[in-house]
Amino acid sequence: MRINGTTEPTVHGSAAADVESDDEFREIVRAFLTRNHPGPPPHARDEKLEWQKSWLATLFDGGFAGPNWPREHGGMGLSFPRQLVYQEEYARAKVPGPLGNGVGIAAPTIMKYGTDEQRRRFLAPMLRGDRVWCQGFSEPEAGSDLPSLRTTARRVGDEYVVTGQKVWTSHADHSDVIYALVRTGDAASRQRGITYLVVDLETPGVTVRPLADLAGGTTFSEVFFEDVRVPVANRLGEENGGWRIARTSLGNERAASALKSSAMYRRVLDELLALARERGATDDPLVRDRLTDLEIRVRILQYGAERTSASIIHTGEPGPSASGARMQLAKFEQDIHEVAVDLLGADGLITKGSPEAVQRGRWLTGFLRTRASTIGTGTTEIQRNTLAEQVLGLPRDPSMPS
Amino acid sequence: MGLTFSDVQLDLRAVVRSFLAETAEGADRRQAMATGGPEPRAWTRMANELGLQGLAIPEEYGGSGGSFVDLAIVLEETGRSLLVAPYLPTVLAGQALLAVGDERARARWLPAVADGAVVATVALTEDSHRFGVDGLRVRARRAGDHWLLTGAKQFVIDGGAADLVLVAACDDTGAVGLFAVEGNSDGLVRRNLEGVDPTRRLSHLDFTDVAAVSVSDPGVDPVGLQRIVDVTLGAIVAEQLGGAQRCLDMAVEYAKTRVQFGRPIGSFQAVKHSCADMWLQVEAARSAAHHLWETIDAGADGDGETTVAAALAKEFCSRAYTDVAKRNIQIHGGIAITWEHDAHLYLKRAKSSELLCGSPDHHRRRVADLVGI
Numbered sequence: 001m002r003i004n005g006t007t008e009p010t011v012h013g014s015a016a017a018d019v020e021s022d023d024e025f026r027e028i029v030r031a032f033l034t035r036n037h038p039g040p041p042p043h044a045r046d047e048k049l050e051w052q053k054s055w056l057a058t059l060f061d062g063g064f065a066g067p068n069w070p071r072e073h074g075g076m077g078l079s080f081p082r083q084l085v086y087q088e089e090y091a092r093a094k095v096p097g098p099l100g101n102g103v104g105i106a107a108p109t110i111m112k113y114g115t116d117e118q119r120r121r122f123l124a125p126m127l128r129g130d131r132v133w134c135q136g137f138s139e140p141e142a143g144s145d146l147p148s149l150r151t152t153a154r155r156v157g158d159e160y161v162v163t164g165q166k167v168w169t170s171h172a173d174h175s176d177v178i179y180a181l182v183r184t185g186d187a188a189s190r191q192r193g194i195t196y197l198v199v200d201l202e203t204p205g206v207t208v209r210p211l212a213d214l215a216g217g218t219t220f221s222e223v224f225f226e227d228v229r230v231p232v233a234n235r236l237g238e239e240n241g242g243w244r245i246a247r248t249s250l251g252n253e254r255a256a257s258a259l260k261s262s263a264m265y266r267r268v269l270d271e272l273l274a275l276a277r278e279r280g281a282t283d284d285p286l287v288r289d290r291l292t293d294l295e296i297r298v299r300i301l302q303y304g305a306e307r308t309s310a311s312i313i314h315t316g317e318p319g320p321s322a323s324g325a326r327m328q329l330a331k332f333e334q335d336i337h338e339v340a341v342d343l344l345g346a347d348g349l350i351t352k353g354s355p356e357a358v359q360r361g362r363w364l365t366g367f368l369r370t371r372a373s374t375i376g377t378g379t380t381e382i383q384r385n386t387l388a389e390q391v392l393g394l395p396r397d398p399s400m401p402s
Numbered sequence: 403m404g405l406t407f408s409d410v411q412l413d414l415r416a417v418v419r420s421f422l423a424e425t426a427e428g429a430d431r432r433q434a435m436a437t438g439g440p441e442p443r444a445w446t447r448m449a450n451e452l453g454l455q456g457l458a459i460p461e462e463y464g465g466s467g468g469s470f471v472d473l474a475i476v477l478e479e480t481g482r483s484l485l486v487a488p489y490l491p492t493v494l495a496g497q498a499l500l501a502v503g504d505e506r507a508r509a510r511w512l513p514a515v516a517d518g519a520v521v522a523t524v525a526l527t528e529d530s531h532r533f534g535v536d537g538l539r540v541r542a543r544r545a546g547d548h549w550l551l552t553g554a555k556q557f558v559i560d561g562g563a564a565d566l567v568l569v570a571a572c573d574d575t576g577a578v579g580l581f582a583v584e585g586n587s588d589g590l591v592r593r594n595l596e597g598v599d600p601t602r603r604l605s606h607l608d609f610t611d612v613a614a615v616s617v618s619d620p621g622v623d624p625v626g627l628q629r630i631v632d633v634t635l636g637a638i639v640a641e642q643l644g645g646a647q648r649c650l651d652m653a654v655e656y657a658k659t660r661v662q663f664g665r666p667i668g669s670f671q672a673v674k675h676s677c678a679d680m681w682l683q684v685e686a687a688r689s690a691a692h693h694l695w696e697t698i699d700a701g702a703d704g705d706g707e708t709t710v711a712a713a714l715a716k717e718f719c720s721r722a723y724t725d726v727a728k729r730n731i732q733i734h735g736g737i738a739i740t741w742e743h744d745a746h747l748y749l750k751r752a753k754s755s756e757l758l759c760g761s762p763d764h765h766r767r768r769v770a771d772l773v774g775i
Contacts, residue, residue, distance in 0.1 A: 273775060289766065289770075291770075291775050292766050292767075292770040292775055295769065295770075296714050296717060296769060299690075299693075299714060300686050300689050300690050300714075303689040303690060303692065304689040306403040306404035306689075306693070307405065307688075307692060308404070309403075309404055310403070310404025310405065310406050311404070311406065314406045320685060321685060321688075321689060323685075324681065324682045324685050324686075327682060328682065328686065381671075381675070384674060384679070387681060388668070388674035388678045388681075389674070391681065392654050392678070392681060393654070393658070394654065394657055394666075394668035394669070394673075394674050394677060395658065395668055395669040396669060397669050397670070398669060
């Protein structure tokens with residue numbers, strides 16, 4: 001709020017969202033992020049987690065959490081253009097993001113299909129970072145064909161008894177809650193027999209076993225359920241109505257995410273270009289050509305994200321430019337890391353533990369980790385099928401189950 | 403940032419598409435290919451009924467005062483229809499006069515361009531790989547109140563039919579200017595080329611002391627000359643985008659209707675994936691093209707942003723169009739290897755647009771230089 005021509009120093013986020021000019025809004029967000037910056041991350045894992053949680057609490061208490069969450073659920077309720085300003089400032093400030101993946105994925109379902117009691121119980125602690133949520137969807141036998149999932153939930157009185165296994169559960173090892181799709185229908189019921197349950201990871205019978213990924217880290221886990229008792233009050237929506245509500249999303253978060261990602265990869269490419277110049281790699285015309293290809297592609301990603309934003313602002317809908325964005329980005333992030341490793345030559349093979357590793361092995365680790373970019377949240381094979389069928393109207397494969 | 407089209411622009415597109423479908427496709431196109439030009443009444447209708455030649459020419463010269471985006475919309479449609487007519491070079495000549503021309507040149511030539519009375523073109527290219535206003539060899543020397551041009555221009559679009567040829571040439575200090583030459587001038591030899599694209603006429607032009615009027619004196623407006631280059635690329639990518647989208651539409655339509663093994667071939671995953679990849683290419687090309695058109699309309703390019711955007715867009719849209727045109731043929735199978743089917747026309751337009759006005763490699767090198775890689 002402008003008082004006597006100067007910006008009032010401790011503006012709460014809820015008031016910031018109401019200021020008239022975007023420029024003033026930007027200043028207020030920037031001031032808050034700068035003033036409350038948590039400093040550089042600690043190295044030790046446990047300390048880093050505490051550092052992140054402390055930041056998220058500060059953000060929430062200051063009223064600056066949940067830029068695209070409705071105000072009634074503790075967010076800022078920003079317009080799409082203001083969300084973009086917020087994301088720019090957030091990225092510029094280099095402060096940590098949310099923990100877990102509940103904020104973007106489970107929260108919309110809770111807001112739209114949860115009871116008032118569930119919203120009160122779940123949303124604010126999730127946004128504040130007090131309770132970290134992870135997703136339990138995929139199973140060893142149910143990846144692309146998620147409707148075939150087998151983890152069962154038997155109704156007994158006012159509880160469900162859950163038995164089964166989830167896999168690729170990101171963040172499970174430091175989460176408090178898992179939101180899971182489970183089978184309440186018969187074995188052949190596919191989508192029609194799936195229920196959405198929220199399970200406290202401390203519940204007896206739950207075992208979290210971290211999995212080592214190909215880069216040697218533990219970014220995901222297996223989660224085992226052995227006769228785990230879950231109150232019916234933790235069911236979102238109706239019994240057997242879980243599939244339909246699982247993919248609820250908030251407005252245009254995909255578009256905001258595309259803009260964020262393209263801006264981030266602009267920065268990553270700038271870092272690679274600086275590294276390449278430093279090592280004289282740009283003297284090699286072949287290397288230069290590959291870097292130019294990445295330059296062209298990163299700009300096109302940005303232009304595509306701008307088209308999506310313009311479409312949302314003018315029509316409310318993201319338009320076609322949004323549909324391909326994730327696939328284009330996935331390919332880009334794989335390629336940029338591989339181009340980086342290649343231009344380092346054999347030096348690019350040295351892993352992060354070694355003092356000889358270039359930039360702590362970030363490009364090599366990225367090359368390995370980005371194998372998942374074309375697999376997670378829908379393989380590109382499935383995404384191409386979906387694009388062909390839904391955007392281009394091509395006919396379904398008759399041998400695929402519905 | 404981010405282009406959205408107004409209702410007026412959407413209507414423009416629909417009207418032009420409908421007109422071209424009625425006059426410029428199928429047998430009409432084959433006829434125009436054989437005779438080397440559009441049916442004269444169609445060209446006149448384009449000017450009189452639709453105002454297409456004068457769309458982006460200011461009203462004071464008899465045009466409609468439209469933006470470059472408006473022109474790009476029309477060029478997408480002419481590209482989509484593979485219009486056989488000197489529309490692209492004529493409107494580019496108009497844009498060149500607006501980029502650098504003095505008032506006299508504009509007043510003299512723009513009204514005739516706008517009302518379709520004159521077929522025009524811009525002669526810039528001098529070799530098969532590069533495209534730009536550096537290192538030109540056609541010489542302009544003063545002769546009283548006019549100039550004499552000597553040298554050779556290559557691959558001039560509709561150079562053979564043009565009434566007005568705008569020629570980029572340099573004086574003996576190497577400073578570049580733009581000159582107007584009448585098509586039937588003494589000393590100008592026009593050799594029509596047999597190019598692979600039967601929908602587009604190309605000529606080599608040989609100048610020996612050809613009389614020319616200066617539109618922009620050598621060295622006076624380098625920014626304006628660069629703008630002509632950038633606007634040319636902006637126009638070509640518009641055609642490429644329209645053609646690429648048409649190839650995608652054709653492939654998808656065929657995949658939905660062609661039945662083999664008892665089902666439409668579009669139900670097979672390999673075909674689906676190819677169509678999805680075509681769509682991704684076209685959407686990325688669209689993003690590059692829209693960004694370029696926006697920067698062109700944003701005005702004079704002091705900071706070089708339009709020049710980078712133009713090189714990038716030409717590089718990407720060229721490769722995308724050729725890729726999509728090839729896939730369209732692949733999805734059609736044998737039928738698309740025939741002369742009778744239209745798929746080869748798109749492939750030929752794609753490949754020639756790719757290599758004219760600077761190959762992708764040329765523009766890639768330019769992007770690297772301009773951006774400082």
